[in-house]
Amino acid sequence: MNGMNAMNQGNKPMIPNSILKHIPEPLQGLFENPFFSAGFGLIGVGSILAIGRKGFQQSLIQARRYFFVSVEVPSKDKSYLWLMEWLSTKKSTSTRHVSVETTYSQHESGEIHTKVNFIPSVGTHYVYYRGRVIKVERSREKNIVDMSSGNLWESITLTTLGTSRQIFQKLIEEAKVMALDKEEGRTLIYSSMGTEWRRFGHPxxxxxxxxxxxxxxxxxxxxxxxxxxxxxxxxxxxxxxxxxxxxxxxxxxxxxxxxxxxxxxxxxxxxxxxxxxxxxxxxxxxxxxxxxxxxxxxxxxxxxxxxxxxxxxxxxxxxxxxxxxxxxxxxxxxxxxxxxxxxxxxxxxxxxxxxxxxxxxxxxxxxxxxxxxxxxxxxxxxxxxxxxxxxxxxxxxIGLSTNYQMENIFLKFYPKQETLAKNFVERLPEHQISPAQLQAYFMQYSDDPHKAVNNSQELIH
CATH class of the missing domain: 3.40.50.300 (P-loop containing nucleotide triphosphate hydrolases)
Structure with missing residues (x-):
């Protein structure tokens, strides 16, 4: 009798009742089997689960390949800056991790104003565009430097559900138009850096x-x-x-x-x-x-x-x-x-x-x-x-000022003063005064054209 109890004790399943009760009844007998409980069955189940997980991951990869479309924009490409500026206007108010980007603008008076923009920082973000949710992944390589700019290499990857890249073409074109609109009526200056042209200063x-x-x-x-x-x-x-x-x-x-x-x-x-x-x-x-x-x-x-x-x-x-x-x-x-x-x-x-x-x-x-x-x-x-x-x-x-130049530069500073302009020219010789000298001189007498005429000999002494 004691031996039977010992055998029953030996046949006691290794799986706790708290877990066993969640297993379907047809499989409970399998888990109560002493050999299965000893580990062989568990190894098999683990293998099945591992294979299933790998298969699921492969399915996700295939699904992403066939049902999602992506585009990567490296920091070296000029559209990167357009996209970053576009993102600064599309950011969600719930985005808590942002980077600071300071931009400069010049008013008509020549005064320079600065503006602080918040753009999505390195990581994953989501934006809504033309009825589609777009995943934005901004990454930065810590050990790779963009030789043209001296900054760490960055890229932005856009991903959305679908099979056509047309939405990205529209997005980048919109970002380009938005950036170029800010440059409308301005001259861009570039300077060389290595083998690249880099924007110099502000437009x-x-x-x-x-x-x-x-x-x-x-x-x-x-x-x-x-x-x-x-x-x-x-x-x-x-x-x-x-x-x-x-x-x-x-x-x-x-x-x-x-x-x-x-x-x-x-x-x-x-x-x-x-x-x-x-x-x-x-x-x-x-x-x-x-x-x-x-x-x-x-x-x-x-x-x-x-x-x-x-x-x-x-x-x-x-x-x-x-x-x-x-x-x-x-x-x-x-x-x-x-x-x-x-x-x-x-x-x-x-x-x-x-x-x-x-x-x-x-x-x-x-x-x-x-x-x-x-x-x-x-x-x-x-x-x-x-x-x-x-x-x-x-x-x-391009020589020193002729009579034609002196007269017309005078009229630029003092419009509608034709008589004074001719009087001014008669007092000075040609080809001896540079336009830069004339400009500095007229700025000195910017409010009084009569003084500019009367003191004209200062230009040749």
């Missing part, structure tokens, strides 16, 4: 081209030439002519060369890309990449090209011809000797060379659809090979 209010007074006819000459170029791409293609145009504005300091280019960009709704040949990371390769990747409808500006290309005497380690000279770009590139047969260069492949500059301007790999402006205070310092047709198609002298 500037467009300067009316009439506020920069050049000598009679010069403004119209340049403006009409650029307009003709922009509207004649097919003409260039049909004749096998490279579709690019180069301009050189030369003259003394303070004559309005850079100011006119800024006003021209505003007039034609173009951006300005300032290319600094003295940059420490500039090389033949990076120059080619920058020229080929400039934003559409932009002016590439090389200011004070005579300072970038410095000329010395004779010398130094390479073949030379009579009258030849050593040249360098920002003391980095060494150009030794020029003869009718070619250029000889002592720079290495990691530097910007004179031949590399020439090839970037009009070589085999030179970019198409490009508008390039150079400025210089010393035309005589520039080698003719740099400014020959094909590299520079139109050279325009």
């Amino acid at each position: 500037r209010k467009r300067r009316p081209i009439g506020t920069v007074v050049l000598d009679r006819g010069l403004s119209d000459l340049i403006c009409q030439d650029v307009k003709k170029f922009l509207g004649n791409s097919q003409w260039y293609t049909e004749r096998g002519i490279p579709y690019r145009r180069g301009y050189l504005l030369y003259g003394p300091p303070g004559t309005g060369k850079s100011s006119f280019i800024t006003a021209l960009a505003g007039e034609l709704q173009l951006s300005i890309c300032i290319l600094n040949l003295a940059g420490k990371n500039i090389s033949d390769n990076t120059l080619n990449q920058l020229l080929s990747s400039a934003p559409q409808r932009s002016i590439i500006l090389l200011e004070d090209i005579d300072s970038a290309i410095q000329t010395g005497n004779g010398g130094g380690g390479g073949p030379t011809s009579p009258g030849s000279s050593d040249r360098s770009i920002s003391n980095v590139m060494q150009y030794q000797g020029y003869s009718g047969t070619g250029l000889q260069n002592s720079g290495n492949s990691g530097q910007l060379t004179f031949s590399g500059l020439l090839n970037a301007l009009d070589g085999v790999a030179a970019s198409e659809g490009r508008i390039l402006f150079m400025t210089t205070n010393h035309l005589e310092k520039l080698d003719k090979v740099l400014i020959r047709p094909g590299r520079v198609d139109l050279q325009v002298p």
